[in-house]
Amino acid sequence: MKHLIAPSILAANFNNLEKDIEVINHSEADFVHCDVMDGVFVPNISFGIPVISQLKQVARKPLDVHLMIIDPDKFIADFADAGADYLTVHYEVCNHLNRTVNLIKEHGMKASVCLNPHTPVAVLEDIIGELDMVLLMSVNPGFGGQKFISNTYKKVSQLRNLIEQSNSDCLIEVDGGVKYETGKKLFDAGANVLVAGSFVFSSENPEATINNLKAL
Numbered sequence: 001m002k003h004l005i006a007p008s009i010l011a012a013n014f015n016n017l018e019k020d021i022e023v024i025n026h027s028e029a030d031f032v033h034c035d036v037m038d039g040v041f042v043p044n045i046s047f048g049i050p051v052i053s054q055l056k057q058v059a060r061k062p063l064d065v066h067l068m069i070i071d072p073d074k075f076i077a078d079f080a081d082a083g084a085d086y087l088t089v090h091y092e093v094c095n096h097l098n099r100t101v102n103l104i105k106e107h108g109m110k111a112s113v114c115l116n117p118h119t120p121v122a123v124l125e126d127i128i129g130e131l132d133m134v135l136l137m138s139v140n141p142g143f144g145g146q147k148f149i150s151n152t153y154k155k156v157s158q159l160r161n162l163i164e165q166s167n168s169d170c171l172i173e174v175d176g177g178v179k180y181e182t183g184k185k186l187f188d189a190g191a192n193v194l195v196a197g198s199f200v201f202s203s204e205n206p207e208a209t210i211n212n213l214k215a216l
């Protein structure tokens with residue numbers, strides 16, 4: 001089973017983002033996780049397309065862009081141009097999820113769908129075969145540094161079963177409150193990609209923390 005790490009730059013130093021991207025570049029991280037928030041779908045505003053295109057110039061790992069915005073279809077072309085490699089949309093805002101997923105792929109990106117903590121895995125039954133990744137939120141989206149919701153372990157196992165039944169190679173990513181203990185249990189339950197923000201960037205040695213997560 002693949003074990004991948006996606007440090008979230010929401011917890012990085014915005015006065016010197018390049019320095020933290022270099023930490024990620026030098027580490028064993030697999031992706032750079034970028035949280036885009038619109039202040040409507042979630043009660044917070046982070047950063048958007050211009051920041052992503054600048055990051056793309058310094059990041060040597062694929063950009064894993066997590067859109068927490070309403071009406072994502074409107075911006076899919078812009079995120080592709082900015083250099084997103086994986087584009088994640090929230091199930092809760094997509095009335096025509098199949099169309100949105102197709103649009104992401106037509107723009108050359110990997111398609112990923114995110115479920116909020118209260119959204120059951122079963123809603124993906126009829127689309128799982130089309131997805132490159134599913135992102136399970138293990139906190140309510142909008143902020144870093146929140147407490148992990150332990151119902152997520154059960155959802156990881158359910159999703160792993162769904163993926164196996166559909167014979168797909170879709171990745172399972174988990175986002176929110178990931179530390180060594182939660183991360184280890186998530187990998188054991190069948191997760192492939194761990195997002196970690198505050199745990200990495202508040203640690204004394206972010207590069208070592210990334211590498212330790214990868215080795216769990």
Ligand SMILES: O=C(CO)[C@@H](O)[C@H](O)COP(=O)(O)O
Pocket residue numbers: 008010011033035066139140141142143144145146175176177178195196197198199
């Ligand atoms: O999408 C989000 C929050 O909405 C995350 O990607 C956070 O950035 C994770 O932060 P930590 O919980 O790891 O501090």
Ligand SMILES: [Co+2]
Pocket residue numbers: 008033034035066175195
């Ligand atoms: Co995120």
